[in-house]
Amino acid sequence: MELVTPSIGLVFWTSIAFILLLLLLRKFAWKPILGAIHEREQSIDEALNKAELAKQEMARLTSQNQDLMQQARAERDEILKEAKTLKDGILNEAKKQAQVEGAKLIEKAKIEIENQKKAALAEVKDQVSSLSLEIAERVLRTQLDDKAKQETLVANLLKDVELN
Amino acid sequence: MDCNQVFVSKVKRLIVVFTLLIAFLSIKIDTFAQVDSAVVPVDSVVAGSAEAVSGEHGAAKHGEEKFEPTKVIMEHIADSHMWHLWGHTSLPLPVILYTANGLEVFSSGNFHHGEHDYNGKYNNYRLEEDHIKVVGADGKIDEEASKSVLDFSITKNVAAMFVAIFVILVIFISVAASYRKRVGKAPKGLQSFMEPIIVFVRDDIAKPNIGHKYAKFMPYLLTTFFFILFNNLFGLIPIFPGGANVTGNIALTFVMALGTLIIVNINGNKYYWKHIFKPDVPFWLYPIMIPVELIGIISKPFALMVRLFANITAGHIIVLSLISLIFIFETLAIAPVSVAFVLFMDVLELLVAFLQAFIFTLLTALFIGMAVEEHH
Numbered sequence: 140m141e142l143v144t145p146s147i148g149l150v151f152w153t154s155i156a157f158i159l160l161l162l163l164l165r166k167f168a169w170k171p172i173l174g175a176i177h178e179r180e181q182s183i184d185e186a187l188n189k190a191e192l193a194k195q196e197m198a199r200l201t202s203q204n205q206d207l208m209q210q211a212r213a214e215r216d217e218i219l220k221e222a223k224t225l226k227d228g229i230l231n232e233a234k235k236q237a238q239v240e241g242a243k244l245i246e247k248a249k250i251e252i253e254n255q256k257k258a259a260l261a262e263v264k265d266q267v268s269s270l271s272l273e274i275a276e277r278v279l280r281t282q283l284d285d286k287a288k289q290e291t292l293v294a295n296l297l298k299d300v301e302l303n
Numbered sequence: 304m305d306c307n308q309v310f311v312s313k314v315k316r317l318i319v320v321f322t323l324l325i326a327f328l329s330i331k332i333d334t335f336a337q338v339d340s341a342v343v344p345v346d347s348v349v350a351g352s353a354e355a356v357s358g359e360h361g362a363a364k365h366g367e368e369k370f371e372p373t374k375v376i377m378e379h380i381a382d383s384h385m386w387h388l389w390g391h392t393s394l395p396l397p398v399i400l401y402t403a404n405g406l407e408v409f410s411s412g413n414f415h416h417g418e419h420d421y422n423g424k425y426n427n428y429r430l431e432e433d434h435i436k437v438v439g440a441d442g443k444i445d446e447e448a449s450k451s452v453l454d455f456s457i458t459k460n461v462a463a464m465f466v467a468i469f470v471i472l473v474i475f476i477s478v479a480a481s482y483r484k485r486v487g488k489a490p491k492g493l494q495s496f497m498e499p500i501i502v503f504v505r506d507d508i509a510k511p512n513i514g515h516k517y518a519k520f521m522p523y524l525l526t527t528f529f530f531i532l533f534n535n536l537f538g539l540i541p542i543f544p545g546g547a548n549v550t551g552n553i554a555l556t557f558v559m560a561l562g563t564l565i566i567v568n569i570n571g572n573k574y575y576w577k578h579i580f581k582p583d584v585p586f587w588l589y590p591i592m593i594p595v596e597l598i599g600i601i602s603k604p605f606a607l608m609v610r611l612f613a614n615i616t617a618g619h620i621i622v623l624s625l626i627s628l629i630f631i632f633e634t635l636a637i638a639p640v641s642v643a644f645v646l647f648m649d650v651l652e653l654l655v656a657f658l659q660a661f662i663f664t665l666l667t668a669l670f671i672g673m674a675v676e677e678h679h
Contacts (some may be wrong), residue, residue: 142380142553142616148399148454149382149554152461157558160468160530165522168475172501173521175482182487 463547
């Protein structure tokens, strides 16, 4: 029976000690500890949320980058194609012009050659006529001095002419 | 494969336990014949008259004291005015008596283990079975006067409780300091050992049972939890700073349960009181329901008080009984068996120390939750 009879002394001291312990711990331990744990939990939550946001931002940026890259690549292809067609055009134009120019030059050269040929022929004709006149003059002079001589002269002259 | 291994280890464990049991029984049977003759005198002593007891006291002086397990165990369970250290050395504790004439304060060392009376300011006192009694003029104990003297001594339990409180304060104030020092950083050392327990009390005891108003009750729940836990654990240490059966004393559990009773009923809202005085039953049932509900107010903390007291005391009694076996059988051969069983019981008590602190706090939180619950 003594075992289950609370003694007044122990009840008294336990009450005082427990209340004191409760007050001391509440002020010096539980408040700072629970406050710090709560704060840390909040900061961890915040950090996790921020990390989630950053992840989303990263994903958004990556997709944006990819879009940009694709766009840039398409643009580059476009530019290359344009340049190629432009180059081809210029080349073709140049070729055509060169051909036309060449043809013109050839034509001019032909005309020149023809002219030169005509001039040369005309000169030859002049010389032939003057020579003929000279021959005729000399023949006439020898005929007038001696008949025999005139005849041989004519014969010699004719030989020369033939040699020429 | 895994299941097989578990099965094998379980079988091994069973074999070990069974072997211990066989050993225990065989030694018991062996010694039974020897003890048999000794049992009769023990019985006669127990049933004997005052003369037999005084005769035994005479025998005790010759060092031939008969071992009485019940007496020894009850002495160890009960409170004391001295704190036994070793052998015949005890730490005397202060005695504080409240008498009709005033306070009396003196050291319990003055009793010389109950062999001497102490002549106080107002009365003469004698220590009998660890109770302080007033001695009358005729040299005999004056029971009437003894009853009027209130004993507020710092007994072994009070001192052990102070030690536990000191340890709790040192631990948690240093933990709080490390929280202040390491703001926003991960816990370290003692802090990281205590934090899961504190968070456990908050998240698994307070929050689910009380709801969103839990914060107000956290200091009480945490203090209750750690106060019971540390006193339980100190009670398991068999030597000096422990060795007192603090939480296994009905006075302490009475105060703890009273605290719960007060906290619950102070915070009870109108729904709580309506449930008690105007329950949702036909009015002619009120004469039954209201007394039942009123008894319920008392019986809940009463159950808390008895549960903690009985669990811790029972554990101590079992450990002491197992140790007593050595002295009952008067043979060292039983010692390994006793020690093995005591080891098992100590580990179990370690579990019980946590479990009882947890259950007391959990039920307190549950009762608070019932009192502050909002009905819609």
